[in-house]
Structure formats: structure tokens, C-alpha cells
Ligand code: SF4
């Protein structure tokens with residue numbers, strides 16, 4: 163049994179240990195792909211560890227799509243520890259796919275700085291309380307419904323998640339920008355390619371939470387900066 | 391801060407590793423890594439010489455962390471940890487890097503790339519080693535009292551076996567009297583023993599034991615705790631509630647039998663289930679000229695796709711008994727497949743045929759149709775439809791999971807399968823354990839089981855549970871979660887909701903609601919650690935910092 167020598171491994175007790183921020187951290191360090199391997203569905207050594215992992219990984223790949231990174235760079239494969247041949251198949255298949263896509267960042271044809279900026283915002287976004295609750299409760303919402311007895315389909319949960327992800331990533335991008343220097347809504351809007359009314363809404367939210375404050379004006383437009 | 395002094399030992403594994411990658415180059419590279427003060431090649435790290443080299447290396451160089459780059463941790467991690475202990479190092483100051491299964495064996499044609507990969511893997515291991523922390527194993531006492539849920543043949547057998555080993559047992563039965571399903575049955579296959587004889591013996595053994603306390607008409611209300619220390623609250627007979635402290639729990643709640651309303655005009659009068667037939671046989675008031683039995687009624691269909699496994703033998707046994715008592719009775723058994731596993735099963739089938747029970751093989755595609763006091767069926771062997779008249783139509787229906795099994799499974803935090811039966815930890819390796827330590831399973835609560843199987847499973851569950859009871863304590867690997875920063879925790883409960891082992895509870899503290907990790911129950915999966923958005927949880931030996939350092943090391947920094 164032989165396979166491509168391109169993969170470097172990090173051992174964890176269970177795929178359930180993997181925090182979405184670890185995946186983004188790996189991309190921030192410049193790896194081209196993250197292959198997560200765990201027990202077969204329904205056969206998790208830690209009962210539901212790989213289900214929790216699947217929810218987190220699915221969320222992370224949605225986020226990757228949003229920030230323009232090919233989500234094929236993240237793959238969750240399932241196999242038992244007795245399936246060497248399957249390991250080879252997964253390792254080879256994944257490596258082949260990554261070779262097709264090319265080095266990280268190629269798909270967005272943008273410079274390293276933009277890539278880093280987006281990944282950092284994404285990494286901050288996955289710390290969101292709301293997101294963590296939605297992915298934590300995803301299986302329950304789909305199987306049993308929420309506390310109002312509403313059951314969600316995979317599609318509905320996906321839409322809900324995408325909405326929250328869009329909000330969270332935008333908010334974090336704005337925070338990252340304001341960290342550099344005070345900016346107006348228009349500046350921000352241009353930098354992250356988001357309509358001004360949305361930027362304004364997020365900034366208003368951040369001001370309510372006391373994260374952002376008004377910091378003078380640029381002509382007639384107010385400038386905002388991060389609170390101390 | 392103590393100085394981190396890492397020693398790296400790279401194993402040749404004879405030629406298993408050294409044959410396919412450049413070990414000396416890996417050793418030289420290791421010396422350049424941060425915190426590495428010593429690196430050495432071993433011919434066989436796991437041999438006595440290798441172990442001595444490691445121990446001497448630690449002593450002579452004041453090493454505080456050890457990395458061995460060799461084979462899989464599955465075989466030798468314990469060996470190397472012991473070597474560390476012998477050299478006065480905490481066993482968790484050891485990190486293993488697999489450059490055989492993950493490298494030399496799988497990249498045999500590319501020596502250069504394999505060497506590069508081995509260097510990278512060593513770098514990743516060293517990055518983690520620098521951040522390793524000492525750990526101490528976790529020990530808890532075991533309460534030797536036992537709770538058995540269910541007073542049928544499985545539960546009673548378990549209770550009696552525990553008591554014979556000298557353990558106190560509390561047995562909880564939902565019905566007004568113990569005995570379970572056997573109270574309804576007539577004779578038990580394969581040797582036609584009276585069910586009442588068997589169950590009365592079990593009941594008398596249990597009730598006469600001073601160590602067994604039986605509560606009937608009782609239902610479990612809540613379960614808290616972990617292996618060795620469970621606190622169970624039970625609603626007992628007289629409306630009172632009873633608190634039970636116990637170390638282990640055996641689930642022996644049995645199963646129900648499907649009542650096939652809507653199928654084959656089932657009415658409980660002339661069209662009855664196999665279970666109702668047993669009751670009539672037991673009362674001795676059965677005199678009919680013709681009986682037709684139909685197998686797999688409501689079983690092996692899309693909604694209930696399993697074989698209940700015991701119904702064929704039950705039908706064969708009942709048909710034979712009736713035929714032997716009155717050879718004038720006509721008996722037909724309509725079936726698709728016959729399940730009569732085991733040596734005696736086959737013999738009983740033959741005997742049924744000898745005494746004149748007639749078997750008709752039906753076609754799934756052409757199911758029997760009801761007539762007036764008759765049933766029409768396509769006879770495969772004759773190749774045409776035949777009409778069988780009956781005075782009594784007996785439907786063999788499957789055992790199904792009890793309706794309250796789901797509620798109990800939630801209280802115990804153990805899983806059920808898609809049919810609602812309790813699900814074991816591993817189908818072959820741990821067939822009578824639950825994944826949660828300290829909870830065991832026997833009888834038809836798990837899957838339709840006959841009396842013999844229920845009894846053997848009960849005895850097996852007792853044997854498994856006794857491991858904890860006789861040892862008197864449980865010791866677990868310290869790779870568990872800890873609430874590293876109590877102030878960060880807001881007591882939101884998300885970690886507790888997702889823990890697969892019920893190892894986290896939310897408690898009231900002077901600082902408000904906080905998570906409390908029950909270390910002995912924790913398996914170290916890390917789900918909680920990767921879930922907490924306040925970063926209050928730390929996973930021992932797989933901490934965020936350690937994993938982050940490894941991620942950085944993958945990229946080369
Ligand atoms: S440890 Fe984290 S997830 Fe658990 S209750 Fe505390 S804040 Fe919530």
C-alpha cells in the first residue's frame with residue numbers, strides 16, 4: 163500500500179475535537195488543503211463526535227465559499243481504522259483535487275494580503291455565539307425541532323447558517339478594517355465590496371454594543387473607529 | 391518557567407524505517423529544531439537497548455520532554471511512556487511521531503520525499519512536545535450497589551447473579567409484579583419447559599435473597615452521575631419517590647409485542663397473535679379444528695425492516711404442541727422464510743413436519759388475501775392459489791421496542807437504534823455494554839431475544855459490571871476536558887448539551903452558573919472544547935495551544 167507523500171498529519175482524539183478556527187488557522191498558515199478523517203457515519207468511536215464535527219466542517223466550508231476560497235480545499239472523509247485501502251483512496255483523491263485547484267489563493271486571483279484579511283475575519287467570525295449555538299443544535303433542530311417544535315430541513319438550516327455567516331463575516335471584516343484606522347461608511351463599503359446601507363447597519367449594531375465609536379468626520383461623512 | 395529540553399529519538403526499526411528514508415538526516419535535522427537539546431538514532435527504540443538509550447539520554451541531558459519517531463502509538467506508546475516514568479519523567483511528557491505506518495511503509499519508492507516528510511512529522515511532534523504538560527491519572531471510588539431496571543427473566547437473572555457475588559441490588563419493575571413476558575407464556579422452546587416454572591424459580595430466588603430489594607409499579611424519574619456513582623430517582627408504588635445511589639446500572643426492560651390492528655382483520659377473537667395463543671394454551675381452553683398461522687406479520691416491511699428472530703420458533707413450537715395434543719387439528723404455517731437457527735431449532739422444524747404441521751411457502755409479491763373464515767394464498771410449490779379455511783388465525787408479530795424506551799434512553803443518555811431498541815457500544819467488541827461506562831444491557835431491550843439468550847446476556851452483563859464493582863475504583867486516562875478558566879465560562883450549557891457521555895453538568899456556584907466536568911465520565915473526545923466559544927475549556931494533552939503549535943509546524947514555521 164503506497165500513497166502520495168504530500169500529507170502531514172496531526173492526531174486528535176476524535177474529529178469532534180476540531181474547532182472551525184483550527185481549520186482556518188491552517189489556511190492562514192498557508193496550507194493548500196485540510197483533510198479531516200474520522201469514523202464512518204453512525205460508527206463514531208465517540209458516539210456523536212463525528213456528527214458534531216460534520217456540522218462544524220459544513221459551516222466552515224460555507225464560510226470558505228463566502229470568502230471566495232474553493233471549499234474543495236476542505237474535505238471530511240469517513241473510514242474505519244481497519245480500512246487502509248480507503249485511506250489511500252481518500253489521500254490520493256484529495257491530493258489530486260488540491261493539485262487541480264492549485265496553491266491556496268489562486269482561485270480568488272488576489273494578493274496574499276486580501277487572502278489573509280478574509281481568513282482572519284473568517285477565523286474571528288467562527289467565534290460567534292449565535293453560530294456556535296446554531297451548529298451545536300443543528301442535529302437536534304433537524305431531528306426533533308426547536309423549542310417551538312419547528313423542524314428544519316437541511317436546506318432551511320443551510321439558509322439560516324449562510325445568513326448568519328454573511329452577517330458575522332461582514333461584521334468581523336469591518337472590525338478588522340477599523341482596527342487599522344478610522345473610516346467612513348463609504349470607505350468600508352469600497353474596501354469590502356458591500357453596499358453602504360448594509361455597512362451602515364452593521365456599524366450601527368457595533369456602536370450599540372459599544373465596539374465601535376464615532377471618531378470625527380471626513381467632510382460631511384462620519385468616521386468610525388474601534389472603541390479603545 | 392522551567393526550561394524545556396527536548397530529546398528526539400529516531401528509530402530505524404531495523405530496515406523498516408531506515409530502509410526507506412534517511413534516518414541520520416532526520417536526526418541531524420531534529421537537532422536544529424527549537425528546544426531540542428539532544429537527538430539520537432536507535433536501531434530499535436522499543437528494544438531493551440533502545441529503552442536504555444532513551445532512559446540514559448534523559449538522565450545525561452536533563453531532558454524534560456521526549457519525542458520518539460518510530461511506529462504507531464497503538465503498539466508502543468505505553469512502552470515509551472513507561473520508559474519516561476522509569477527515567478523520572480511524567481508519562482505525559484512523551485510524544486510519539488509515526489514515521490513508519492505514516493511514512494516509510496507508504497512511500498517506499500521515494501526516499502527523498504519520505505525523508506522530507508519524516509522531518510516535517512518530527513517538527514510537528516517537537517512543536518507539541520514543547521507544550522506538553524504533566525498529567526495525573528484520575529481515580530474515583532465505585533459504589534458497589536447495583537440498579538437493575540426491569541424484572542423480567544433478564545433482569546431477575548442479573549439481580550440474582552449480582553447477589554450471589556455479594557452485591558446489593560435494587561430491582562425496579564414497572565408492572566405490579568415481576569416476571570415480565572414469561573408470565574404470559576406457556577411452554578418454552580426448545581425443550582418444552584413450562585415458562586411458569588422458570589420464572590417462578592427466578593422470582594423466588596430474587597425475593598428470598600436478603601441482598602435484593604424489589605420495587606414494583608415503579609418508574610425511573612431521573613438519573614445523574616457517572617460510573618461508580620449514579621444517583622437515580624424512582625417513582626415507587628405508593629406515589630412516593632425513592633433515591634437510589636448505585637455504581638452500575640443494568641437495563642433489562644424487555645420489549646413489547648406488536649398488536650397488528652389493521653392487518654389480516656386482526657380482532658383478538660378468532661384472529662389473534664402468537665402471544666394471545668400462548669395465553670390460551672396456558673389456560674388450556676383451546677379446541678379448534680383448523681388453525682392457520684401467518685409469519686412475519688408487520689415485520690420485515692419497510693417501516694419495520696428487521697426479523698424479530700424468535701417468532702418462527704414460537705410458531706413451530708406451538709403448532710407442534712397443539713398437533714401432539716390433538717392430531718386431528720389441521721395446522722398450516724404460511725411463511726416467506728423460516729428462521730430456526732441453532733441445532734435444536736432445526737430439529738424442532740423437522741419434528742413439526744413429522745407430526746403433520748403443513749408449511750406453505752408464500753411469495754412476497756403475492757401476499758395472502760383474506761376470505762370469509764379462510765385465507766387465500768399463492769402456493770409456490772403448487773404454482774397456484776389455494777384457499778385455507780380456519781377456525782383460528784394466528785398472526786406471528788414481531789417484538790417491538792417499548793414505547794417508553796426512548797424516554798429511558800434519554801434519562802440514561804444512552805442511544806437507541808432506528809427501531810427504538812437500545813444500542814450497544816460495539817456490535818462485536820462490546821455487545822452488552824453501552825458506550826457510557828457503568829451501564830449495561832441485556833434481554834429483549836436490546837433486540838428480540840429468547841429466554842436462553844436473555845439469560846446468557848444477563849449473566850454477561852453481570853460479569854462486565856462486576857469488573858468495576860470488584861475493583862472498587864475506576865481509573866481513567868487523564869486525557870479529559872477541564873474547565874480551565876472558570877471566569878470565562880458563562881454557564882450557557884452548550885458544552886453539556888453536546889457531550890456524548892453526559893460528562894458535563896451545569897452547576898450553581900457563588901460566581902453563578904458554571905460548567906462542571908465530571909472527569910471520570912469524560913472520554914476526552916474534545917467536542918466540548920471545540921464548541922465553547924468562550925474558550926473556557928481546556929482539553930488535556932490536546933490543548934488549543936498544542937494543536938495550534940502543530941498547525942504552525944505543518945507550514946514550517
Ligand atoms: S464551558 Fe463554555 S460552552 Fe460550557 S457552559 Fe461554560 S461557556 Fe458554555
Ligand code: SF4
Pocket residue numbers: 870871888889890891892893894907911912913914915916917918919
Ligand atoms: S471531552 Fe468529550 S466526553 Fe469529555 S466532557 Fe468534553 S464532550 Fe464530554
